[in-house]
Amino acid sequence: MRRFVDFVVRYKNYITLTALVVMSFSLMSIGSLSQLGGFRAVIVGSMGWIQSMFAWVPNPIALKSENTALRELNLQLSIESSRFRQAMVENTSLRNMLELPAYTDDKLIAADVVGKTTVELRSYATINRGRAEGVKEGQPVITDAGLVGNVVGVSEHYAVIQLLLNRDTRISSKVYRSNVDGLLTWQGDEYLVLRDVPLAFDVKEGDEVVTSSYSVLYPPNIIIGTIQHVGKEANSLFLNIQVKPAVNFGTLEQVFVVDRLPSSERLLLEDSIITEHVSKEGSR
């Protein structure tokens, strides 16, 4: 017994170390005991109370890193917000465009505008649809807002549209309210001009101008624009009518190509009558 006590006293440090290590591992393995949980809850609550008393003390290092993180997050959110705004605008535009088929029996080919060109008062736009998708020369092009122009060139996957803002524009059109006919042209500024409307005819500012049934290229009743100004020129029998295009050509991004070509029979008949008339005049 005495030797045992001597042994314990001599090696008490190692025995103590072993016992405490075993106790530590035991505590680690039974850490989820409910009684211990209650004790810890008291301790954690007390610490939490003390921490809350000093919560007003700012931590400069933490504030700096938080600032940096918030700045980066702000930048990311700004970029995302900008993307969402753009997507919303595009979404609204596309939704409006989806309503188009309800107003026409013709098939519509959707396309994106991939390029715009202006050469000597002739404005063109390139779209990413071509022969492979059914696009042909002469087909009219519209958006939900109104008339854009017509196809003047086609390749396998691309097509070129002649826009209304073009010196060669000649469209048979009419004032929708009063059915007054005229010829729509473009003189080089921001407005289209409705020509050959006599002074006495009923035309007012704000009237809508649409394609007429006389037009060979375009289906009837497609909105072209709104009358901005009605004037009378000196020494002229016709009104000076300025029409603001319904389509904003500056922000043109999506268009529809109307799968419709002018009647070849009608074209041949009209051409033959004109040719016959011209030759008769010439022979006189």
Place this chain on the structure above:
Amino acid sequence: MTAGTQQRNIMASPAMRGLLYATVALVLTVIHVVFLGFVAFGIVTPDLLMILVVWIALEEGQFTATVAGFAIGLLYDAAGADVLGSNALAKTAAGFAAGYFYRPGMGRTTIGSYRFLLIVFAAGLVHNLLYFTLYVQPMQVSFWQFVLTFGFATTFYTTVVAVFPMLYVNRKKEW
């Protein structure tokens, strides 16, 4: 009897010294939990309680330091909501390791010299390698990278902070 003599008589009592160590441990635990975040570099903070364990080891011996390390570690586990027993184990080992440097009557001399920093570093290394080994076990990270990075970082930081008690004791002329 002078005030210094009275103080020395009181401190000669083991019970009073134990009470003092317990009070200091409690205060350091609160400081550790509440305020040490302000001087943290990521998750690296100085271990003030480990410095106390080394102090006790140099003043009281290996046996007392081992038991004190267990008690102080257990207190910190409870206060810091850590796994119960993890700090107790690490500080028990640290107290045992620091106790090897105990020399009767030479406590304050050792604490007031550079040897104190070396002992704190050695004991801190034992403590942190053990503690971070337990810490990293359930995680999907590289063991050696984590332990050597954060273990050594915490040890160095603790050693730097140990300069303050060393300087304090070094300036006291009464010992």
